[in-house]
Amino acid sequence: MSEPKRFARKGRIAAPTPRDYAVSMQTELHNKWQQVLARDARQDGRFVFAVRTTGVFCRPSCPSRRPRRDSVEFFAGPREAERAGYRACLRCKPTQISEQAQYVLRARQLLDNAEGVVTLAELSKRVGLSPFHLQRLFKRATGLSPREYQSARRMQHIKAGLRKGEDVTTALYDAGFGSPSRLYENANQQFGMTPGTYRRGGEGATITFGIAPTPLGRMLVAATERGLCAVRFGESATELERDLREEFHAAELHRDDAAMGRYIEHLLANLRGENTTIDLPLDIRATAFQKKVWETLRQIPRGETRSYTDVAREIGDPNAVRAVARACASNPVAIAVPCHRVVRSDGELAGYRWGVERKKKLLEAEQAGS
Numbered sequence: 001m002s003e004p005k006r007f008a009r010k011g012r013i014a015a016p017t018p019r020d021y022a023v024s025m026q027t028e029l030h031n032k033w034q035q036v037l038a039r040d041a042r043q044d045g046r047f048v049f050a051v052r053t054t055g056v057f058c059r060p061s062c063p064s065r066r067p068r069r070d071s072v073e074f075f076a077g078p079r080e081a082e083r084a085g086y087r088a089c090l091r092c093k094p095t096q097i098s099e100q101a102q103y104v105l106r107a108r109q110l111l112d113n114a115e116g117v118v119t120l121a122e123l124s125k126r127v128g129l130s131p132f133h134l135q136r137l138f139k140r141a142t143g144l145s146p147r148e149y150q151s152a153r154r155m156q157h158i159k160a161g162l163r164k165g166e167d168v169t170t171a172l173y174d175a176g177f178g179s180p181s182r183l184y185e186n187a188n189q190q191f192g193m194t195p196g197t198y199r200r201g202g203e204g205a206t207i208t209f210g211i212a213p214t215p216l217g218r219m220l221v222a223a224t225e226r227g228l229c230a231v232r233f234g235e236s237a238t239e240l241e242r243d244l245r246e247e248f249h250a251a252e253l254h255r256d257d258a259a260m261g262r263y264i265e266h267l268l269a270n271l272r273g274e275n276t277t278i279d280l281p282l283d284i285r286a287t288a289f290q291k292k293v294w295e296t297l298r299q300i301p302r303g304e305t306r307s308y309t310d311v312a313r314e315i316g317d318p319n320a321v322r323a324v325a326r327a328c329a330s331n332p333v334a335i336a337v338p339c340h341r342v343v344r345s346d347g348e349l350a351g352y353r354w355g356v357e358r359k360k361k362l363l364e365a366e367q368a369g370s
């Protein structure tokens with residue numbers, strides 16, 4: 001497969017592409033089917049599956065024999081399945097949700113609609129169950145504590161532009177994680193994906209930025225209170241600032257070079273070869289696919305390069321070479337996610353969002369061991 005020579009010119013933080021959406025849909029259906037095969041009771045109440053050959057729909061944990069995959073259809077709930085002409089299974093009674101499940105459902109609805117963080121105490125008061133019982137029921141049903149659930153819910157915004165109003169579990173599975181707890185582990189690690197922060201235009205976010213001279217030209221470094229959201233190179237500070245303001249037009253932006261000193265110093269030290277890994281919190285929005293690519297890029301050691309094909313293979317999607325190139329081109333944080341370490345299979349440098357000359361200089365410096 002030939003690799004793309006050109007990159008998108010410059011970017012806003014990329015919106016998910018139709019391809020990412022298709023991939024996530026497949027992942028979601030695949031996950032649901034796995035949950036049905038596993039008779040996963042934690043999924044009860046989240047969706048039902050219907051069997052075309054029998055005309056019956058069941059909750060995921062139904063003890064009945066499993067149908068063939070190709071005769072199964074999934075629905076968000078009993079109502080949707082009934083509307084499509086299916087009857088409720090008499091064995092697992094998917095229309096009857098237990099009293100316990102209703103507490104959990106109510107708690108989830110409250111959390112889903114809450115604006116800020118809801119404490120366990122507040123939640124238990126509103127649901128009408130003791131904190132202890134609520135925590136236990138909630139965790140058993142969702143795999144997460146209410147607090148973890150709220151954090152995980154932030155990840156839902158990865159897909160915010162795509163699918164409004166979806167429940168968090170589905171969104172989490174959409175994000176490409178196998179189970180809610182794994183998801184949660186990942187949520188707060190490398191990429192601090194938060195709701196609010198990356199709504200279109202950075203609405204509601206406060207972003208501080210600084211600009212410093214570097215051997216590669218001016219470097220703009222911007223961060224929210226949670227971490228880096230932009231690292232860019234350019235010739236002029238004015239232009240860098242203008243582009244940032246354009247992209248985050250709805251955010252509150254402040255230039256404060258001193259406040260950004262810690263970030264700038266860390267990145268400059270990396271450019272000088274004084275630290276080999278960049279250990280800064282990131283606050284960037286990513287699709288599941290971009291996240292996989294960017295995490296893989298962060299594993300490429302300084303002084304080495306990989307081809308787009310290598311990265312595609314690494315993420316287990318060997319045909320996604322072009323999508324990998326697009327993900328590299330849409331990297332919002334230069335150096336912190338070292339997209340410059342990805343080159344074409346024939347050794348050509350290919351493009352770089354901040355100019356191929358800069359890519360060349362960066363790689364030369366890294367390969368020279370500086």
Ligand SMILES: [Zn+2]
Pocket residue numbers: 057058059062063064089090091092093
């Ligand atoms: Zn059933």
